[in-house]
Amino acid sequence: MQIIISLDDYCKAYNLQIGIYSPLSYFVGLSDLISISKEFKLKDGTFYPLPIYMPLRDQNLSAHIMGKKVDLIYQNDLVGCMEVSEVYEPDKENICISIFGTKDINHPGVKYFLSEPKYFIAGKTNIFKVPIFAKEKYFMSPDEVKSEKLKKGMKSLAGFQTRNIPHRAHEHLQRTALETCDGILIHPLVGWKKPGDFSQESIVRAYKILIENFYPKDNIIFSLFYSPMFYAGPREALFHALVRKNFGCTHFIVGRDHAGVGDFYELYEAHQLVTKFANSIDIEFLLFRGPYYCKICGTIVTDRHCGHSNSDSIFKISGTTVRSSIINGKDMPDWLIRPQIAKSLSKEDLI
Numbered sequence: 001m002q003i004i005i006s007l008d009d010y011c012k013a014y015n016l017q018i019g020i021y022s023p024l025s026y027f028v029g030l031s032d033l034i035s036i037s038k039e040f041k042l043k044d045g046t047f048y049p050l051p052i053y054m055p056l057r058d059q060n061l062s063a064h065i066m067g068k069k070v071d072l073i074y075q076n077d078l079v080g081c082m083e084v085s086e087v088y089e090p091d092k093e094n095i096c097i098s099i100f101g102t103k104d105i106n107h108p109g110v111k112y113f114l115s116e117p118k119y120f121i122a123g124k125t126n127i128f129k130v131p132i133f134a135k136e137k138y139f140m141s142p143d144e145v146k147s148e149k150l151k152k153g154m155k156s157l158a159g160f161q162t163r164n165i166p167h168r169a170h171e172h173l174q175r176t177a178l179e180t181c182d183g184i185l186i187h188p189l190v191g192w193k194k195p196g197d198f199s200q201e202s203i204v205r206a207y208k209i210l211i212e213n214f215y216p217k218d219n220i221i222f223s224l225f226y227s228p229m230f231y232a233g234p235r236e237a238l239f240h241a242l243v244r245k246n247f248g249c250t251h252f253i254v255g256r257d258h259a260g261v262g263d264f265y266e267l268y269e270a271h272q273l274v275t276k277f278a279n280s281i282d283i284e285f286l287l288f289r290g291p292y293y294c295k296i297c298g299t300i301v302t303d304r305h306c307g308h309s310n311s312d313s314i315f316k317i318s319g320t321t322v323r324s325s326i327i328n329g330k331d332m333p334d335w336l337i338r339p340q341i342a343k344s345l346s347k348e349d350l351i
Contacts, residue, residue, distance in 0.1 A: 001064070002071045003082075003121075004057050008192050008228045010074045012052055013082075013125040014134065015227060019142050022246050027054035029122035030088040037098035040238070040277065047280040049238035050099070050230055053090075054082075056119040062087050065121065072125065080127035087121050100232055100264070107264050108194035109231035133226045138204060140223035145185060146248040148221050154182040157221070158251040158286060159244030161258070163189050163229060164319035165198050165206035165345065167337045169291040172300045173253055174215075177286055181251050183219045185244065186211075192228035194261070195351060196323060200224070202349035206341045213340065223247075233258065233265035234273035238281065241274065245283045252283050256290030292316055293335035300335070323350060 005013070015021050028036065028051050031043045036051045056062060065084045072080040096103045096110045105111045133139055140148065149157050158177040162170065177184050186207060190200040204224070211220050225243070230236050236259035241252040258270040271287045278285060289302035295313040303309040317336055325332045327350070332342045 001061070001068060002073050002078075003061060003065070005054075005072050005074050005079075006057065007074070009054055009057075010072075010079060010127075010131055011133070011191055011226045011228070012054070013072070013080060014127050014131050016052060016125065017127050019246055020227070020243055021052055024048060024052055026124040027082075027120075027122050028052060029086040030090060030120075032122075033090055033095065033120075037095050040235075040280075047277070049235050049242065049277075050232060053120050054122070054125075055116045056087065056121045057117055059117055059119055062119045072127075077129065079129040079131075080125055082121070082125045083123045084121050085123040087119055089119055092116075099230075099235060102264060104264075106262070107231065108261055109229070112192070112228075131226075133224075136224070138222060138224045139226070140221075142247045145221060145223060149183065149248050152183060152218055152221070154219075156181040156183070156250045157248055158184045158253055159241070159247065159249035159283075160184055160186050160253050161189065161225075161240040161244070162186070162203075163193055163197055165203055165322065165337075165341060165349075166210050167317055167319065167322055167341075168293070168300050168335060169255075169317040171210070171214075171338075172291040173255060173288050176288065177251065177253055178216075178219055180286065183221060185221045185223065185247060185249055187223055187225045187244065187247070189225045189227060189229060191226050193351065194229070194231065197351055198319075198323075199349050199351050202345060205344050209340050209344060210338070214338070229259070231259055231261045233260045234270040237270040237274050238277055241283050241285065242281050245281060249283060251286050253286045253288060255288050326350065 016025055023046055033051045035043045036048050040049050042048050066087050069083050071078055092114055093103045100110050158181040188203045237254050244252050254270050254274055256267050274285045289304050291300050291302050293315045294301050294306050294308050296308050297306050
Protein backbone atom coordinates (compact mmCIF):
# COMPACT_ATOMS: atom_id res chain seq x y z
CA MET A 1 0.00 0.00 0.00
CA GLN A 2 1.20 3.49 -0.82
CA ILE A 3 0.52 6.97 0.54
CA ILE A 4 1.42 10.29 -1.02
CA ILE A 5 3.44 12.71 1.11
CA SER A 6 4.19 16.41 0.69
CA LEU A 7 7.57 18.10 0.82
CA ASP A 8 6.81 19.19 4.41
CA ASP A 9 6.05 15.56 5.36
CA TYR A 10 9.27 14.43 3.67
CA CYS A 11 11.32 17.08 5.51
CA LYS A 12 9.83 16.17 8.87
CA ALA A 13 10.32 12.44 8.33
CA TYR A 14 13.97 12.95 7.41
CA ASN A 15 14.51 15.31 10.35
CA LEU A 16 13.04 12.73 12.73
CA GLN A 17 15.37 10.09 11.33
CA ILE A 18 18.63 12.03 11.66
CA GLY A 19 17.91 13.37 15.14
CA ILE A 20 17.00 16.98 14.38
CA TYR A 21 13.75 16.67 16.34
CA SER A 22 15.21 14.51 19.13
CA PRO A 23 14.05 13.23 21.61
CA LEU A 24 11.10 12.67 19.25
CA SER A 25 11.75 10.00 16.61
CA TYR A 26 8.23 9.31 15.28
CA PHE A 27 5.11 11.08 14.04
CA VAL A 28 2.89 11.67 17.06
CA GLY A 29 -0.47 10.07 17.79
CA LEU A 30 -3.51 11.72 19.33
CA SER A 31 -2.48 11.33 22.99
CA ASP A 32 0.96 12.83 22.28
CA LEU A 33 -0.60 15.62 20.23
CA ILE A 34 -2.96 16.59 23.05
CA SER A 35 -0.28 16.25 25.73
CA ILE A 36 2.16 18.43 23.80
CA SER A 37 -0.42 21.10 23.06
CA LYS A 38 -1.73 21.30 26.63
CA GLU A 39 1.26 20.36 28.80
CA PHE A 40 4.42 20.82 26.69
CA LYS A 41 5.32 17.16 27.00
CA LEU A 42 4.89 13.78 25.35
CA LYS A 43 2.51 11.26 26.90
CA ASP A 44 5.52 9.62 28.63
CA GLY A 45 6.34 12.91 30.38
CA THR A 46 9.29 13.94 28.18
CA PHE A 47 9.39 17.69 27.53
CA TYR A 48 8.37 18.61 23.98
CA PRO A 49 6.93 21.97 22.86
CA LEU A 50 5.46 21.44 19.35
CA PRO A 51 3.91 18.37 17.68
CA ILE A 52 5.51 16.71 14.67
CA TYR A 53 2.51 15.16 12.93
CA MET A 54 1.77 13.40 9.64
CA PRO A 55 -1.46 14.18 7.76
CA LEU A 56 -3.04 11.39 5.74
CA ARG A 57 -3.30 13.04 2.33
CA ASP A 58 -5.50 10.33 0.82
CA GLN A 59 -8.44 10.32 3.21
CA ASN A 60 -9.99 7.29 1.48
CA LEU A 61 -7.28 5.15 3.07
CA SER A 62 -8.20 6.05 6.67
CA ALA A 63 -10.04 2.77 7.32
CA HIS A 64 -7.44 0.54 5.68
CA ILE A 65 -3.91 1.37 6.86
CA MET A 66 -4.04 0.98 10.64
CA GLY A 67 -1.25 -1.40 11.73
CA LYS A 68 0.14 -1.72 8.22
CA LYS A 69 3.46 -0.90 6.62
CA VAL A 70 2.98 1.63 3.84
CA ASP A 71 5.28 2.99 1.17
CA LEU A 72 5.88 6.76 1.15
CA ILE A 73 5.63 8.36 -2.29
CA TYR A 74 6.97 11.85 -2.97
CA GLN A 75 6.59 13.22 -6.50
CA ASN A 76 5.97 9.71 -7.91
CA ASP A 77 9.13 8.44 -6.25
CA LEU A 78 9.39 5.82 -3.50
CA VAL A 79 11.36 7.52 -0.73
CA GLY A 80 10.63 5.48 2.39
CA CYS A 81 8.12 3.50 4.38
CA MET A 82 6.09 3.86 7.57
CA GLU A 83 4.63 1.54 10.17
CA VAL A 84 1.21 3.07 10.85
CA SER A 85 0.42 2.65 14.55
CA GLU A 86 -2.61 4.93 14.68
CA VAL A 87 -5.14 6.74 12.48
CA TYR A 88 -6.91 9.59 14.24
CA GLU A 89 -8.95 12.75 13.78
CA PRO A 90 -7.67 15.64 15.94
CA ASP A 91 -9.88 18.42 17.26
CA LYS A 92 -8.04 21.01 15.21
CA GLU A 93 -9.65 24.14 16.65
CA ASN A 94 -8.89 23.18 20.24
CA ILE A 95 -5.35 22.19 19.29
CA CYS A 96 -4.91 25.61 17.64
CA ILE A 97 -6.11 27.42 20.75
CA SER A 98 -3.62 25.46 22.89
CA ILE A 99 -0.64 25.80 20.55
CA PHE A 100 -1.16 29.20 18.94
CA GLY A 101 -3.39 30.85 21.52
CA THR A 102 -6.01 31.48 18.83
CA LYS A 103 -8.10 29.82 16.12
CA ASP A 104 -8.12 32.98 14.00
CA ILE A 105 -7.36 31.99 10.39
CA ASN A 106 -5.53 35.29 9.93
CA HIS A 107 -2.75 33.62 11.90
CA PRO A 108 -0.67 31.80 9.22
CA GLY A 109 0.13 28.85 11.49
CA VAL A 110 -3.54 28.38 12.31
CA LYS A 111 -4.55 28.67 8.66
CA TYR A 112 -1.93 26.10 7.68
CA PHE A 113 -2.93 23.62 10.41
CA LEU A 114 -6.67 23.95 9.79
CA SER A 115 -6.12 23.36 6.07
CA GLU A 116 -4.48 19.99 6.74
CA PRO A 117 -6.53 16.85 5.90
CA LYS A 118 -9.07 15.51 8.40
CA TYR A 119 -7.15 12.40 9.47
CA PHE A 120 -3.57 12.13 10.77
CA ILE A 121 -1.45 9.01 11.10
CA ALA A 122 1.15 8.11 13.72
CA GLY A 123 4.21 5.91 13.60
CA LYS A 124 7.88 5.68 12.76
CA THR A 125 9.21 6.19 9.26
CA ASN A 126 12.23 4.82 7.47
CA ILE A 127 13.51 7.24 4.83
CA PHE A 128 15.89 5.41 2.52
CA LYS A 129 16.11 8.04 -0.21
CA VAL A 130 17.85 11.17 1.06
CA PRO A 131 15.94 14.36 0.10
CA ILE A 132 17.55 16.58 -2.52
CA PHE A 133 17.89 19.43 0.00
CA ALA A 134 20.16 17.27 2.19
CA LYS A 135 22.67 17.18 -0.66
CA GLU A 136 22.78 20.95 -1.11
CA LYS A 137 25.92 22.96 -0.43
CA TYR A 138 24.71 24.71 2.70
CA PHE A 139 22.88 21.82 4.36
CA MET A 140 24.59 20.28 7.39
CA SER A 141 23.26 17.47 9.57
CA PRO A 142 23.54 17.68 13.37
CA ASP A 143 26.62 15.44 13.26
CA GLU A 144 28.23 17.61 10.58
CA VAL A 145 27.63 20.80 12.58
CA LYS A 146 29.06 19.19 15.71
CA SER A 147 32.10 18.08 13.71
CA GLU A 148 32.58 21.62 12.37
CA LYS A 149 32.24 23.00 15.89
CA LEU A 150 35.00 20.65 17.07
CA LYS A 151 37.17 21.46 14.05
CA LYS A 152 36.92 25.18 14.79
CA GLY A 153 37.77 24.61 18.46
CA MET A 154 34.48 25.98 19.76
CA LYS A 155 33.49 25.02 23.27
CA SER A 156 30.39 27.22 23.24
CA LEU A 157 28.09 27.77 20.27
CA ALA A 158 25.05 30.08 20.08
CA GLY A 159 22.15 29.13 17.83
CA PHE A 160 20.48 31.86 15.78
CA GLN A 161 17.09 31.10 14.22
CA THR A 162 15.86 33.30 11.40
CA ARG A 163 13.50 33.21 8.45
CA ASN A 164 14.69 36.57 7.07
CA ILE A 165 17.67 38.13 5.37
CA PRO A 166 20.04 39.79 7.90
CA HIS A 167 19.40 43.41 8.87
CA ARG A 168 21.28 45.55 11.38
CA ALA A 169 19.28 44.31 14.38
CA HIS A 170 20.22 40.72 13.51
CA GLU A 171 23.85 41.78 13.26
CA HIS A 172 23.62 43.39 16.70
CA LEU A 173 22.25 40.18 18.23
CA GLN A 174 24.80 37.96 16.50
CA ARG A 175 27.77 40.13 17.39
CA THR A 176 26.58 40.44 20.98
CA ALA A 177 26.29 36.65 21.20
CA LEU A 178 29.90 36.35 20.03
CA GLU A 179 30.93 38.35 23.11
CA THR A 180 29.62 35.41 25.18
CA CYS A 181 30.20 32.38 22.95
CA ASP A 182 33.10 31.05 20.90
CA GLY A 183 30.96 30.80 17.83
CA ILE A 184 27.50 31.16 16.37
CA LEU A 185 25.41 28.80 14.25
CA ILE A 186 23.47 30.97 11.83
CA HIS A 187 20.66 28.60 10.92
CA PRO A 188 17.99 30.07 8.62
CA LEU A 189 14.75 28.12 8.31
CA VAL A 190 13.93 27.56 4.65
CA GLY A 191 10.94 25.19 4.79
CA TRP A 192 7.31 26.26 4.41
CA LYS A 193 6.78 29.92 5.26
CA LYS A 194 3.94 32.36 4.82
CA PRO A 195 3.60 34.40 1.62
CA GLY A 196 5.72 37.54 1.76
CA ASP A 197 8.66 35.98 3.60
CA PHE A 198 12.08 35.85 1.96
CA SER A 199 13.11 33.09 -0.44
CA GLN A 200 15.87 30.62 0.32
CA GLU A 201 18.04 32.04 -2.46
CA SER A 202 17.88 35.60 -1.13
CA ILE A 203 18.68 34.50 2.44
CA VAL A 204 21.75 32.53 1.32
CA ARG A 205 22.90 35.38 -0.91
CA ALA A 206 22.55 37.97 1.85
CA TYR A 207 24.30 35.91 4.50
CA LYS A 208 27.09 35.05 2.09
CA ILE A 209 27.74 38.79 1.72
CA LEU A 210 27.69 39.32 5.48
CA ILE A 211 29.86 36.34 6.45
CA GLU A 212 32.45 36.69 3.70
CA ASN A 213 32.94 40.43 4.08
CA PHE A 214 32.16 41.42 7.67
CA TYR A 215 32.22 38.47 10.09
CA PRO A 216 35.15 36.50 11.56
CA LYS A 217 34.75 33.31 9.51
CA ASP A 218 36.38 31.07 12.10
CA ASN A 219 33.60 31.95 14.55
CA ILE A 220 30.69 31.29 12.19
CA ILE A 221 28.92 28.11 11.12
CA PHE A 222 26.28 28.63 8.44
CA SER A 223 23.73 25.96 7.58
CA LEU A 224 20.16 25.80 6.32
CA PHE A 225 17.34 24.31 8.41
CA TYR A 226 14.66 22.57 6.32
CA SER A 227 11.50 22.50 8.42
CA PRO A 228 8.08 24.16 8.22
CA MET A 229 7.48 27.29 10.28
CA PHE A 230 4.70 27.10 12.85
CA TYR A 231 4.57 30.84 13.67
CA ALA A 232 3.82 29.72 17.22
CA GLY A 233 5.68 32.59 18.86
CA PRO A 234 6.98 31.84 22.38
CA ARG A 235 6.27 28.12 22.11
CA GLU A 236 8.28 27.94 18.90
CA ALA A 237 11.23 29.60 20.64
CA LEU A 238 11.39 26.51 22.87
CA PHE A 239 11.16 24.22 19.84
CA HIS A 240 13.88 26.08 17.97
CA ALA A 241 16.13 25.94 21.03
CA LEU A 242 15.57 22.19 21.39
CA VAL A 243 16.46 21.66 17.73
CA ARG A 244 19.64 23.74 18.01
CA LYS A 245 20.71 21.80 21.08
CA ASN A 246 20.64 18.73 18.81
CA PHE A 247 23.08 20.56 16.52
CA GLY A 248 25.54 21.06 19.38
CA CYS A 249 24.51 24.56 20.47
CA THR A 250 25.19 25.44 24.10
CA HIS A 251 23.30 28.75 23.89
CA PHE A 252 20.26 30.00 22.00
CA ILE A 253 19.32 33.57 21.08
CA VAL A 254 15.78 34.76 21.78
CA GLY A 255 14.85 38.26 20.60
CA ARG A 256 11.86 40.50 21.14
CA ASP A 257 9.26 38.60 19.09
CA HIS A 258 10.58 35.12 18.33
CA ALA A 259 8.57 33.35 15.59
CA GLY A 260 5.91 35.99 16.03
CA VAL A 261 3.43 37.20 13.48
CA GLY A 262 1.32 40.35 13.59
CA ASP A 263 -0.17 41.16 16.98
CA PHE A 264 -0.84 37.59 18.12
CA TYR A 265 1.95 37.59 20.71
CA GLU A 266 3.27 40.21 23.11
CA LEU A 267 6.79 41.52 22.72
CA TYR A 268 9.14 39.56 25.01
CA GLU A 269 6.45 36.96 25.71
CA ALA A 270 8.99 34.40 24.45
CA HIS A 271 11.47 35.58 27.10
CA GLN A 272 8.94 34.73 29.80
CA LEU A 273 8.11 31.28 28.43
CA VAL A 274 11.68 30.12 27.80
CA THR A 275 12.62 31.27 31.30
CA LYS A 276 9.77 29.17 32.70
CA PHE A 277 10.98 26.05 30.87
CA ALA A 278 14.73 26.78 30.99
CA ASN A 279 15.42 23.68 33.06
CA SER A 280 13.65 21.47 30.52
CA ILE A 281 16.26 22.03 27.79
CA ASP A 282 19.99 21.64 28.33
CA ILE A 283 20.81 24.98 26.74
CA GLU A 284 21.42 28.51 27.98
CA PHE A 285 19.11 31.19 26.66
CA LEU A 286 20.51 34.55 25.56
CA LEU A 287 17.56 36.90 26.08
CA PHE A 288 18.09 40.05 24.04
CA ARG A 289 16.09 43.25 23.93
CA GLY A 290 14.95 44.53 20.55
CA PRO A 291 17.65 46.65 18.87
CA TYR A 292 16.73 49.90 17.16
CA TYR A 293 18.58 52.84 15.64
CA CYS A 294 18.81 55.99 17.75
CA LYS A 295 19.58 59.17 15.83
CA ILE A 296 20.83 60.94 18.95
CA CYS A 297 23.11 58.08 20.02
CA GLY A 298 24.11 57.55 16.38
CA THR A 299 24.20 53.77 16.62
CA ILE A 300 22.20 50.55 17.06
CA VAL A 301 21.04 50.33 20.68
CA THR A 302 18.36 48.83 22.91
CA ASP A 303 16.33 50.44 25.68
CA ARG A 304 18.88 49.02 28.16
CA HIS A 305 21.61 51.40 27.03
CA CYS A 306 19.76 54.28 25.39
CA GLY A 307 17.80 57.01 27.14
CA HIS A 308 15.76 58.03 24.11
CA SER A 309 13.49 55.01 23.68
CA ASN A 310 10.34 57.15 23.94
CA SER A 311 11.52 59.96 21.69
CA ASP A 312 11.19 60.69 17.99
CA SER A 313 14.88 59.94 17.49
CA ILE A 314 14.45 56.16 17.36
CA PHE A 315 13.81 54.08 14.25
CA LYS A 316 12.53 50.51 14.36
CA ILE A 317 14.53 47.78 12.64
CA SER A 318 12.62 44.69 11.53
CA GLY A 319 12.14 42.25 8.69
CA THR A 320 8.70 43.78 8.16
CA THR A 321 10.31 47.18 7.53
CA VAL A 322 12.76 45.65 5.05
CA ARG A 323 10.01 43.77 3.19
CA SER A 324 7.81 46.87 3.03
CA SER A 325 10.69 48.94 1.65
CA ILE A 326 11.38 46.37 -1.06
CA ILE A 327 7.71 46.10 -2.04
CA ASN A 328 7.29 49.89 -2.21
CA GLY A 329 10.61 50.51 -3.94
CA LYS A 330 11.98 52.65 -1.13
CA ASP A 331 15.67 53.13 -0.47
CA MET A 332 16.82 51.50 2.76
CA PRO A 333 19.13 53.52 5.02
CA ASP A 334 22.45 52.11 6.20
CA TRP A 335 21.19 51.86 9.79
CA LEU A 336 18.46 49.45 8.64
CA ILE A 337 20.48 47.11 6.44
CA ARG A 338 23.95 47.00 4.91
CA PRO A 339 23.91 48.64 1.47
CA GLN A 340 25.71 45.63 -0.05
CA ILE A 341 22.82 43.43 1.04
CA ALA A 342 20.13 45.96 0.11
CA LYS A 343 21.50 46.13 -3.44
CA SER A 344 21.18 42.35 -3.77
CA LEU A 345 17.44 42.32 -3.01
CA SER A 346 14.35 42.80 -5.18
CA LYS A 347 10.62 42.06 -5.10
CA GLU A 348 11.34 38.69 -6.71
CA ASP A 349 13.07 37.63 -3.48
CA LEU A 350 9.76 37.56 -1.60
CA ILE A 351 7.80 34.30 -1.83
